[in-house]
Amino acid sequence: MSGTLIAEQLLNGLQFGLMLFLISAGLTLVFGILDILNLAHGSLYMAGAYVAAQAMAVSKSYLAAVLLAVVVVAILGALLELVLIRRLVVRDHLAQVLGTFAVVLMANDLVRMIWGPAPLMMSLPAALAGPIHLTQDLLYPAYRLLIIGIGVVVALTLYFLIGRTRIGALIRAGASNRQMSSLMGVRVPLLYLGVFVLGAMLAALAGAMLGPVTAIQAGMGEQIIVLVLVSIVIGGIGSIKGALVGALLVGFVDTAGRAFLPNLLKLMFDPAVASSVGPTLAAISIYVLMAIVLIFKPSGLFGRRV
Amino acid sequence: MTPVLQAKGLVKRYGALAASDEISLSLPPGEIHGLIGPNGAGKSTLIQLLAGATFADAGSIFVDGRNMSGVGLRQRVQAGVSRSFQTANIFRQLSVFDNLLLAVQAQTGSSLRFWRPRDEDVALIEQAQALAQRCHLERRDWGTPAGLLPHGAQKLLEFALALAPHPKVLLLDEPMAGMGPDESANMTALIESLRGQLTILLVEHDMDAVFRLADRISVLVSGRIVATDTPSAIRHNATVQAAYLGDDGAKRSELSC
């Protein structure tokens, strides 16, 4: 196992983790502030991917595709919040689960109706289609580097926004004490709308950026939302820092697990055993991680007590 | 005689605020002990600490001489400590009688029984009825969903739920809050009827009730106990008067909030 292979997998893990963070940040913010578990968040991610893919096919401009995806999904997110989410916020968790799941069901059939059941392909932006030499031996796809770059920029922006600005203070205040904020004149419904739309935009961005490297099809939201939830549970609901740590952990463990575990097992055990057990262990590695974190910290690493 | 409930140097901080600041208390068996103090003094925090709903940062709690400091809610109940909640924490969707049945069921044998219908358990029904009658819960209310009861009746039910575990120590967190004069008198009589049968820590704003019922009174101000004495001594205690008049202008004869 060479150094370049390890480095490559670490970069893959970072890339995956950062994209998970984009989606997780939105979901954890929405949960922390609106106190709602939005299962349809994955559908917003899916919408971002579909819109970007369609826009890319029509305009051939990657930038336009991503921007359009973010804008369109922002609007969809706003509509969703105004029509449904705000009515679910006052209900119990079961109603929230079912209400947002209804959206998931409808969204999947809608994209099938519009684009058909076969996966959609999104081409890479021409300029970034090739690999880049990071070091003499290490070649890494330029596009994935872009993803990492954008991921880091967004993470820093969010940190700045939430931690250092007045809006961020409002968000944090809203998270910790809804009634107080509303009494102090914060326009809570507007804040909710804003946070929800922000979350939607982040999810759409992730969808648009992962579009070229993922299968764009109905149900993709439901696949990714599980990893997002694991990230949030590990990191602690309502915490952006937790979402980042959780997402990166999930990204690394999942990627590294799939890449290295089978080989690692082959070193220790009989190859036949390793090849049958290896993939299974790799698949469940993040859940084992989650279980371990929960045993010691039931509210996640940075979570407040629910 | 071993005090039935004893707190030594209890400290509980929320950030920089010491909600409980070196609180020590000792209740001999059968005493009705009043706890008064201005709003925000830390009375509810103390109840939570004693009941086991939260744990102290320092200090210890003894029940019948046994150290219960780190012990959780469930074992405290088994050791004989029961509390009432200031805002009635009842089973709102269930009928009053179902509330009582649940309360009584916990005390009479295991709940890991899977076959016999509970509602046909005659002994249980009789115990629930006895509890209802003891706490002056009107028979005509027994079928009503608890959440639909008027406030006073909900507080009575709350009291009944706190009493159900046959506690040695009953921690009452403002049982008369929000009650009118008739209801308060009813509750006072109810507490009086328990005198001697168990030990009671009575947190209340209703001064008439506290001074009438309590054998001794402790005064809690800003997390510290500033005085513990008989009611008449407390009435004439200068520190106490200052604490009350100084803090929020409340006179000691003020009725319930």
Next chain:
Amino acid sequence: MQAPDRSVIYGGLSLLILIVLPFIANALDLGFYISLVRRILIIGLAASGLNLLLGYGGLVALGHAAFVGLGAYVVAVCGIEHLYDAWLVWPLAVTVCAVTGLLIGAIAVRTRSVYFIMITLAFAQMIYYVCISLRKYGGDDGITMIKHSQLPMIELANEANFYYFVLAIAVVVLWLCERLMNSRFGRALQGIRENEDRMQALGYPVYVIKLLTFVLSSAIAGFAGVLLANQNLFVSPTMMHWTESANLIIMILVGGIGMRYGGMVGAGVILLLEEFLRLYTDYWHIPLGALLLLILFVAPTGLTGKWRSQSRRLVASEQSNP
């Protein structure tokens, strides 16, 4: 004594109809309905098991389909290993599900509300991925069973026999669940749903009660999975996807949360609706989703919810005048 619940009467009538159904279906040359209704009963069984945990216990578990799938998988895997004896395979399947439920529940039940939802979902997906990764046993494609489990006296390959077998099991399990919910344990469980803090303060062993319910619910789901494997003669990891768990919850919502027939009625309504809607459009999830939202906002206690709460009041007022 308690007033006879109207729902018991409706249940009895439904049972009669279900008993004569195969005769009517065959007479009208609509034999496929036997299989359809059997499928409804099996999934209704899974939903009823979940209803114990979710409806009666108030624990929103979003991963129960994994236990259904797990039970089915054990049967299918045993088939690959040439084990078809139901006396051996079925208890094994249910035990595997119960033990898995115990392990997952032990961690999950310690947490509250949203964490619990997410954790049960995550662990269910874990089971899903485990099954996908079992290349020897089907992997992505699943396993096709070449024959049914073998029971001593009942030939499951016979449509009607299998139907009556499932019906009998459904009746027995529902009856046992009903007894359980009326017992001290069941009342305590419902108390936990209503006010967990107070139950703790009253001294109930809340964690143990929740955990036992989780395990029981998993076992019932596993048993439903066993029957489902025999019904379809095919198992696939998609049975375990969390979206299938959400479907079970939809059924409970529609049928009646915490109501004795909630799982069954819900399964019936949703599966029949699915068959019906499919005739008109491929994209039947859209009207289904819309219906779900409608129910959520108009009839949140489900279809059987309304009348049950009335008869409860009846019973309670009878109790107050013993």
